Amino acid sequence: MRGGKNPAAFLALFALVFVAVLLAAPFTGRETIRPGEIFGPEGTTRFFIFWTLRVPRLLVGLLAGASLSLAGLAFQTLFRNPLATPFTLGVSSGAAFGASLAVMLGLRGAFLGIDGTALAALAGALLVVFFLYGLSRRGGGMSTLHLLLAGVAVSYFFSALLLFMQYQADFTETYRVVRWLMGRLESIGYAGSLTILPAFVVGTIVLFFYRRELDLLATGDEIAQSRGVPVDAVRVRLFLAASFLTATSVAACGPIGFVGLVVPHILRMLLGLSHGPLVMGSVLVGGPFLVVCDAIARNVVPESELPVGIVTALLGGPFFLWLVVRRRG
């Protein structure tokens, strides 16, 4: 059934789509910009819209979409569970809580060139990942149902903490955090992209480097170990990479849901289950997917901009349900 798949052809197609989105997105929107206008003169409105609003937004969308897709791919394989994603496992909530806490406490500054908010988000994400991993190891494995229920419980727990924090904070700050929690790409300048970029580069390299190990982990731990994979060490590195990818995306854009679910699943249908093509596909498709969702969000309600998280949730929710129903059948 999977014998006839041709990953190379699909990847070439994805690369074309990627380039098309990259070239088209910053020119389109409420204000259509012609190619000649992007070279100046500086100070024009359109020059400003292009270089200060649209290009940063495009970049942060490409990076966050790719990172969340990669994280989803990794979590699904590591937990051997098709419904595991940063969002459904509560990893996004943990990261959101960490980031909000950092913002509310006024923790500014950076460490080793990584934004402080992103580090707080990383701490939150890691806490959730290793908590769930510990749970799933107890008693030799965890069913889909239990894992997802644990994820829901974790999400609720952190949502409650977030609500508590918002209740304590002043009105403007709360409004900002609420907007951020909906997941949005609107950023001015390149700070968001710079937050995600290191995690994206490291995460992509780690996942691609461990593509064969990921294949074997998807087959089974014992088989992987007997083929020579140092399973525990590899798994910890992959969990770190996936958490890093999730945390920096959440720090920059808020918890955008379902990208990490929809993209890996569509890729598996088209590319098969080999992680080499899947990692490349996640980068090529995840980014444009989020950018297109953002374009829909910007244009669907006139004179208003929906947060992109609402659009991905509207698309992803039914898809998630479909997966659940199909699995039961």
Next chain:
Amino acid sequence: MLRIESLSFARGGRAILRGVSLSVAGGEFVALLGPNGAGKSTLLRHAAGVLPAPIGTIFLDGTDRARLSPREAARIVAYVPQGREPDIPYSAREIVAQARYPFLSTWRPAGAEDRMRVERALDRVGIAALADRVFSTLSGGEQQKVLLAAALAQDARLLLVDEPTTFLDPPFQEEIFRVLSDVCRRENLALLVATHEVNRALLAADRIVALRDGEVVREGAPGEIASAEALEAIYGVRFLLARHPNTDRLLIVPRAEGSA
């Protein structure tokens, strides 16, 4: 090829293996017998490196397993788990191709040689026609063959096989044992097979090691094990034995209803 020296292992306060020692040479087919819970699977899983390090030493091709990286060990020993694997989402060919892992790296991707070995392994166990089928859609016997083919593609010199015939009908059982004997003789593989099929072990194995309650209770050629006394020491039950019409070897037969 495999030498185990006084291996002990306990889990949850219960001793599963108590000072087990055994060895398997290249080209030798050793059957591991013993009742359920005797420690056969645990022993194999330790030798395969899928359980954490026990007390005692496991030598692979003369080297202490603890001093080998997982990858180095995987070039010496391959493991065929029981056919009770959770659903594996890959096709048979993909699973067999994954077994080339210990020979591949970023700087040495899979090449023509690897693909040739994968196809040969699929042929060897007679599942070339099923190669593109997804594992979870195959029957128990076919799944067992896929796992065996994968172990062969790993090019190891020692094969550890855990109850290869548990869920298989008689023709499949016969075939699996024929393939095992065949690779053992022709490719000089060392073979350690845990099984409940006493008769197949008596017919196919060069030597039999029997475990009971985590200890070796009997060890010897099939002729020495095929006695009512030895089998009673292993299983705690008195068996009836009869001669095989072709080979004249003693095998166990079920007691007829009502006879003594």
